[in-house]
Amino acid sequence: MATFKDFRNHIKPNWCPGCGDFSIQAAIQKACAANGLEPEELALVTGIGCSGRLSGYIKSYGFHSTHGRSLPVAQGIKMANQELTVIASGGDGDGFAIGMGHTIHALKRNIDITYIVMDNQIYGLTKGQTSPTSDAGFVTKTTPDGAKENPIAPLKAAMASGATFIAQSLSSDIKGLTAIIQEALNHKGFSFVNVFSPCVTYNKINTYDWYKENIVDIADLEDYDNADRAIVSKYLEEHNGMLKGIVYQDKEAKSYAEHIESYNDTNNVHETPEVSENDFKELMASFK
Amino acid sequence: MKDQITWKVGGQQGEGIESTGEVFSTTLNRMGYYLYSYRHFSSRIKGGHTNNNIRISTREVRAVADNTNILVAFDQQTIDVNAHELVTGGVIIADEKFSPTVDDALDVELIVIPFTETAKEIGSQLMKNMVAIGASAKLMDINLEHFYEMVHTLFARKGEDIVESNRKALNAGYDLMAEKVGHLNLDDFKLNAPDDKEKLFLIGNDAISFGAINAGVRFMAAYPITPASEIMEYMIKHLPRFGGTVIQTEDEISAVMMAIGSNYAGGRSFTSSAGPGLSLMMESIGLSGMTETPLVVVDTMRGGPSTGLPTKQEQSDIMQMVYGTHGDIPKIVLAPSDVEDAFYTTIEAFNLAEIYQLPVILLSDLQMSLGKQTSDPFDQSKVEINRGKTVFTDMEAHETDYFHRYEDTEDGVSRRPIPGLKNGIHHVTGVEHNPDGTPNEGAENRKTQMDKRMRKLSNQLMKEPFKVHGDEESDVLMLSILSVNGVVDEAVSRLDEKVTVIHLKQIYPMPIEKLRPYLDGAKKIIVIEHNYNGQLTSILKMNYAGHERIASILKYDGTPFKPNEVVAEIKGIIN
Numbered sequence: 107m108a109t110f111k112d113f114r115n116h117i118k119p120n121w122c123p124g125c126g127d128f129s130i131q132a133a134i135q136k137a138c139a140a141n142g143l144e145p146e147e148l149a150l151v152t153g154i155g156c157s158g159r160l161s162g163y164i165k166s167y168g169f170h171s172t173h174g175r176s177l178p179v180a181q182g183i184k185m186a187n188q189e190l191t192v193i194a195s196g197g198d199g200d201g202f203a204i205g206m207g208h209t210i211h212a213l214k215r216n217i218d219i220t221y222i223v224m225d226n227q228i229y230g231l232t233k234g235q236t237s238p239t240s241d242a243g244f245v246t247k248t249t250p251d252g253a254k255e256n257p258i259a260p261l262k263a264a265m266a267s268g269a270t271f272i273a274q275s276l277s278s279d280i281k282g283l284t285a286i287i288q289e290a291l292n293h294k295g296f297s298f299v300n301v302f303s304p305c306v307t308y309n310k311i312n313t314y315d316w317y318k319e320n321i322v323d324i325a326d327l328e329d330y331d332n333a334d335r336a337i338v339s340k341y342l343e344e345h346n347g348m349l350k351g352i353v354y355q356d357k358e359a360k361s362y363a364e365h366i367e368s369y370n371d372t373n374n375v376h377e378t379p380e381v382s383e384n385d386f387k388e389l390m391a392s393f394k
Numbered sequence: 395m396k397d398q399i400t401w402k403v404g405g406q407q408g409e410g411i412e413s414t415g416e417v418f419s420t421t422l423n424r425m426g427y428y429l430y431s432y433r434h435f436s437s438r439i440k441g442g443h444t445n446n447n448i449r450i451s452t453r454e455v456r457a458v459a460d461n462t463n464i465l466v467a468f469d470q471q472t473i474d475v476n477a478h479e480l481v482t483g484g485v486i487i488a489d490e491k492f493s494p495t496v497d498d499a500l501d502v503e504l505i506v507i508p509f510t511e512t513a514k515e516i517g518s519q520l521m522k523n524m525v526a527i528g529a530s531a532k533l534m535d536i537n538l539e540h541f542y543e544m545v546h547t548l549f550a551r552k553g554e555d556i557v558e559s560n561r562k563a564l565n566a567g568y569d570l571m572a573e574k575v576g577h578l579n580l581d582d583f584k585l586n587a588p589d590d591k592e593k594l595f596l597i598g599n600d601a602i603s604f605g606a607i608n609a610g611v612r613f614m615a616a617y618p619i620t621p622a623s624e625i626m627e628y629m630i631k632h633l634p635r636f637g638g639t640v641i642q643t644e645d646e647i648s649a650v651m652m653a654i655g656s657n658y659a660g661g662r663s664f665t666s667s668a669g670p671g672l673s674l675m676m677e678s679i680g681l682s683g684m685t686e687t688p689l690v691v692v693d694t695m696r697g698g699p700s701t702g703l704p705t706k707q708e709q710s711d712i713m714q715m716v717y718g719t720h721g722d723i724p725k726i727v728l729a730p731s732d733v734e735d736a737f738y739t740t741i742e743a744f745n746l747a748e749i750y751q752l753p754v755i756l757l758s759d760l761q762m763s764l765g766k767q768t769s770d771p772f773d774q775s776k777v778e779i780n781r782g783k784t785v786f787t788d789m790e791a792h793e794t795d796y797f798h799r800y801e802d803t804e805d806g807v808s809r810r811p812i813p814g815l816k817n818g819i820h821h822v823t824g825v826e827h828n829p830d831g832t833p834n835e836g837a838e839n840r841k842t843q844m845d846k847r848m849r850k851l852s853n854q855l856m857k858e859p860f861k862v863h864g865d866e867e868s869d870v871l872m873l874s875i876l877s878v879n880g881v882v883d884e885a886v887s888r889l890d891e892k893v894t895v896i897h898l899k900q901i902y903p904m905p906i907e908k909l910r911p912y913l914d915g916a917k918k919i920i921v922i923e924h925n926y927n928g929q930l931t932s933i934l935k936m937n938y939a940g941h942e943r944i945a946s947i948l949k950y951d952g953t954p955f956k957p958n959e960v961v962a963e964i965k966g967i968i969n
Contacts, residue, residue, distance in 0.1 A: 115795050115796065117832055145819060146813070146814060146816050146817075146818065146819055147814065149659070149813045151655070161822075162821050162823065162831075162832055162833065165795070165819060166819065167813035167814075167818075167819055167820070167822075168820075168822065168823075168831075169655075169658060169685075169822045169823075170821070170822065170823035170824065170825065171651065171654075171681060171824065172651075172677055172678065172681050172824055175647060175648075175651045175678065177648075178615075178643070178648040178649075178650075178651030178652045178655065179651050179652070179654055179655035179658070180655060181652055181655065182615065182652035182653060182654060182655020182657075182658070182659070182663065183655040183656065183658060183659040183813065184655075185613045185615075185639070185641065185652065185655075185656055185661075185663075186612075186613055186656040186657075186659035186660060186661030186663065187659045187661070187813070187814060189814065190659065190813055190814055207645060207648075208644065208647075210644075211643070211644040211648070215641070366634075366639050368633075368634035368637060368638075368639065369634075369637065369638070369639045373814075374613060374637060374661060375659060375660035375661050375786075375812065376612075377781060377786040378610075378779060378781075379611075379612060379636075379662065379779070381607060381608050381636070381774075385635060385636070386772075386774045389604060389607070389632060390594065390771060390772060393594040393595060393596040393600060393604075393769075394423070394424065394593070394594060394595065
């Protein structure tokens, strides 16, 4: 059986020392091993940005796609072969700016894949511009007078989009994050995990300490019930989305593939896909 | 007695014009006639003039006719817009309901029949189309039995009453017409007997879809757009039979990226769209080229630019399909020569995409995609699936951390293990990369990998990159693609001069060495295409030096070429 070391490769990440992404990488490797996966059973798809490099840093089938488009690629892989474990990953710019349309629709579509966002509230790779999750007033190269726009609320947007699994954590809590990713991988349907991953180079406001001070663990909320939409929405509103844990899960919902009666093949990849003589004749007859 | 007749039905969009044409043409196809139809429609659901032009022949026809013999009108606008196309002595059969009139200057017969009123008396005005068909049948001396069969096929599931009412409507139209045709020479409207060959009657989009299923497609992702939607609709209807499915995505970018993901995983997937969708897909097509992931995208060209003429004929995406996406990628652009060929070329598109691990654009145009026409049956024994160097079974253990997916090879193609296989793990990225797929922006590696990718296009690609029609040897060479091929063939057959016609199927890379003997031997090379800039002409000129001998025939008003127009244009150039 594979250990987390089997999910390591020879590449040294080019992230800045102290970047939150290192811990997310480690948590994914640990969660995959803990769930009994072999490296070849995992397809990891990323977008563009610092976080996008992740597909090259974990030993598995890795696909580094285009900016904002990791989710469509990941969903396409899963639709071809339901036996693969598919993780899509990217940053807040990738998922909530250029790729927001795909994010919303992947949430509502509920294909059985896991989406891990590394949210640092800043554009890092392009060297410090505002991001869709940057707080109002946040000063960057492109918002010298402070951001004028309101930030996207990813968890609330996910709730509104029909998500069946929503979780959030901090990259610094590797243990808690590993457990969340394990549950996300086990969830039958689309699992969305937002991880605050501090950018130590360009974001001097939303630091490791800032996140620790501002986030509330749902375990500390007495009447919290992550299956109750009303309670989840109430606390998301009350804490401005800053909740930690598996914030919402609908364990009963059917995944996309489970809705399709004819799509019963767990692996729809066939070396020689065939059309029987009878099917050929029948379909051709419909053109008469 | 005639060998061909053109019958046209028109009215307001949404009042059953489409189904009137469908019932009439399907019946005639089943009788054994060759048909070619053209739909005039607008991008709105209800209202606006629409017509369905159906050319019926005892011989193969692959072009819209020059004029019309019979015009069935459900409103005055139909007469106003179309009557001038009637031949001398042509007939208009019009509904009494709108008190039809026709310009006295036209030498045509106006026959008024109460389509709507008669249908109402029988039970429902919905059956006015059956009254009109019955009247047409009388004029053309077609036994109503043929239409009864069609009525049974269409309405049996709705009950015997409905079937009976529709038969009554057919009879009523037939009888009403019988009272009005005494003074006509009915031989002008009667077709000779058809041959007894087996025939299909379908739109190009059907042929492409059926081809895709036979090529092994089991998953499709697409976003609705005219004139491509019929492809996804066909797949939605028929893929479940093969354990497959279709996702209607949020946009065209998602559609093409899902197809890329599915193909990366070893499936055979594709997407279909038209100009606006293809514009959105350009970055993704580049990803397919850079990551060497097979991809097939169908582009059913319509009038551009921007929203352009969304329901009209054009071939103005050629340049974008050949040169679109930033940077240099190997790409193949194919254009089926007709509806029958669309079936086989679609299968070949999937094979080429996988053998050479690159994007293949399969072009169609609105007239080929939506013009319903007769085709020979498809031959299953000619269906061949070639999965190239895709690896489907666990691989041997190797020394390196990652499998060298992008190893440099003579033909530019390397082995492609699909996810899930042992010892096949590698990385895929749109960033320039090492043989194992990990990023490398170094100069030497860049050159090696770029050369490797681009080298693929030096291989023999399509088995038959073009077809030669007309005279094998002549002074005039015509070059055309897609639905224009049929028009050119017909136009050339009417000319006294010898003309060679090339139906180009592999637009890019242009098979210039194979074309050279034909090009060199021609005193005049005429490229005929539906766009303003002469896009195909430009690509020919980029590949071939004899510019002074190259001329273009261009049309960009949204309507398909007609044979008589092409005859006149060719004469203007060569005389």
